[in-house]
Amino acid sequence: MMIKKFTFLVFILFSIIGCTSSQEKKETHLYTNSLIKETSPYLLQHAHNPVDWRAWNDETLTKAKAENKLMIISIGYSACHWCHVMEHESFEDSLVAATMNSNFISVKVDREERPDIDQIYINAVQLMTGSAGWPLNVVTLPDGRPVWGGTYFKKDDWIQVLERIQKLNNESPEKLTEIATQLEEGIKNLDLVTLNDADVDLKNYPLEKILKSWKSTFDHRFGGYKRAPKFMMPSNYEYLLRHAVQNKDQDLQDHVMFTLDQMAYGGIYDAVGGGFSRYSVDEKWHVPHFEKMLYDNSQLVSLYSNAFKVTKNKLYKEVVEETLVYISEEMTTAEGAFYSSLDADSNTDTSELEEGAYYVYTEKELKEQIGADFDVFAAYFNVNNFGKWEDGKYVLIRDEDDASIAKDFGLTTEVLRDKKAAWKATLKTYRSKRAKPRLDDKTLTSWNGLMLKGYVDAYTALGNKEYLEAALKNAEFILDNQLKKDGSLYHNYKDGKSTINGYLEDYAAVISGFLSLYEVTADTKWLITAKDLADYSFAKFYNEETAMFYFTSSEDPELVSRSVEYRDNVIASSNSIMANNLFVLAHHFDEENFRNTAKQMLKNVLPEIEKYPSGFSNWLGLLENYRNPYYEVAIVGDDAIEKTLKFKTNYLPNTLIASSTKNDSLPLLANRYMDGETMIFVCQNYTCKLPVAEIDEAKKLIE
DSSP: OHHHHHHHHHHHHHHHHOOOOOOOOOOOOOOOOGGGGOOOHHHHHTTTSSSOEEESSHHHHHHHHHHTOEEEEEEEOTTOHHHHHHIIIIITOHHHHHHHHHHEEEEEEETTTOHHHHHHHHHHHHHHHSOOOSSEEEEEOTTSOEEEEESOOOHHHHHHHHHHHHHHHHHOHHHHHHHHHHHHHHHHHHTOOOOOOSOOOSTTOOOHHHHHHHHTTBOTTTSSBSSSSEEOOHHHHHHHHHHHHHTTOHHHHHHHHHHHHHHHHSTTBOTTTOOBOSEESSTTSOSEEOOEEHHHHHHHHHHHHHHHHHHOOHHHHHHHHHHHHHHHHHSBOTTSOBOOEEOSEEEOTTSOEEETTTTOEEHHHHHHHHGGGHHHHHHHHTOSTTTBOSTTEEOOOOOSOHHHHHHHTTOOHHHHHHHHHHHHHHHHHHHTTSOOOOEEOOEEHHHHHHHHHHHHHHHHHHOOHHHHHHHHHHHHHIIIIIBOTTSOBBSEEBTTBOOSBOOHHHHHHHHHHHHHHHHHHOOHHHHHHHHHHHHHHHHHHEETTTTEEOSSOTTSOOOSOOOOOOSOOSSOOHHHHHHHHHHHHHHHHTOHHHHHHHHHHHHHHHHHHTTOGGGGHHHHHHHHHHHSOOEEEEEESTTHHHHHHHHTTSOOTTEEEEEESSOOOSTTTTTOOOTTOOEEEEEETTEEOOOBSSHHHHHHTOO
């Protein structure tokens, strides 16, 4: 009854306002507002709008209540193309500014800095309209409770919306209050997780029906799923790869590898400079929205590293190496921290911001730069109708492997490899003379944790010590700058300042990164810090009634709702990462609370997994730990680190490693050191088989 009543109220409001979202471009006006005091690149992009923007803070919220004004909460991020379009069309326009400034308190939010605020209003707009995205524009009561929202609006539509909402507020404010009350209840119920106290047999949990349904969505022509736009969803393919390998499902493994091939071939991958864009607008991974996000690239480095371990496919090695060159050159600070993103847009010769301008070429440009090799290049990167985008420009895309192209042109693969390197170097130099996409130079702790882990995974797959050095430098940066004296984390860092209290995603990602770093260094500092962060998470984020973790700390000011993030998306959810962390930490420390909590968290989400498995892929990875044997591998002795690295060149997702070059009191290592020998103990729940000296012998003990 409540949902029907709420739907009816929203229908009335949208009928009164009468506007939906759409897409277009315009010129600039320069003013100065209070965002000039902020550090977020996204907020600073709006500091010279005529709109009297304010940041989300106590002063702004107090002002809205004191003046009894509705708030416009506009949320986006610096690399968002359509955020820029709406800014140019509306927020740089003095007529729009006059409408907003006279009747509303206007608040700009960087969704990457404040994912807690973003999640509340994303949920609200999804409840109201059935979908949501960025830019996200919401009108709220002075207390922050939403009453209306949408995404992108053209200028005239935006003005019309605001005028009608203000008219309704003047004439019938009780209607807005009623909608706000219903929406508030809906938001609070949206992420409600209940304690599942049923007795669930995880070892024999049936996956056949779930996987059959999931497989029916696969695109067998271009990989991924049968839809557009196409997001890469690394967590999905990490799980599908693991399930395929552990359960010897060759068809599934082939689809995963085919998908990785197609993504690497597509325009979504920057064939010249390395790194992936956020998603493609078409089914063949060809034309991306050109923003490059740290979180995508960090997870994809891990995914391609693991795929290389399984297949030794040189393409995957190339993708990892080129992506990490991009991260090193474009996304890394002198302190070893990682920036957040590169914009989709950059300036053209006319100084207009244009999406993808840095990455696309005309046929004329390519002929001039490539010269005598153009025919081979054109076949390799499809300078033809398959690769054409718009206005005579091409987004480089492949559809054949190197061996096929080499055969077609009578070349050896070595000669083709050298040609490719020359082409990429030439085009990289050529495009470096263009205006670069804008850099979002803030550092986010959670995304840095993901990138730290990506570097460790690449190190274990390829053995490049520079990758380990980058991971260690980043980890030390987190300890020195983001870890507070009370054991909590900051979420952000820019210009030497960290200002926002950490979210669950920060703890989950850093713990995961530190656990991976411990495995390859045998330095217990990383393991103990990971446990300390987990202990802090229990103290400030844990809900004992549901055995799940809130997204925000109990130390943070209250918002409309205290959300629980548990559905996996482009990034695995903070709760699923944390549950996996607790499972691993429980083995390292023989910690019963960690063990029980990880299992209970998994049980809590099982009912939803059956309906929407791709939204719970990281949870399914945890489930595999219960369905199949899981091994603790203790490597102890003078050569422990070397043997660990050799062991980890193999894809063995059902193992964790504890190692030491000396006596150690950790449960998995105690009383196992022997002078002059390095032994490998393969154990299950602390019950170990006879130790062996060689990696190949140890592998035989693992199913």
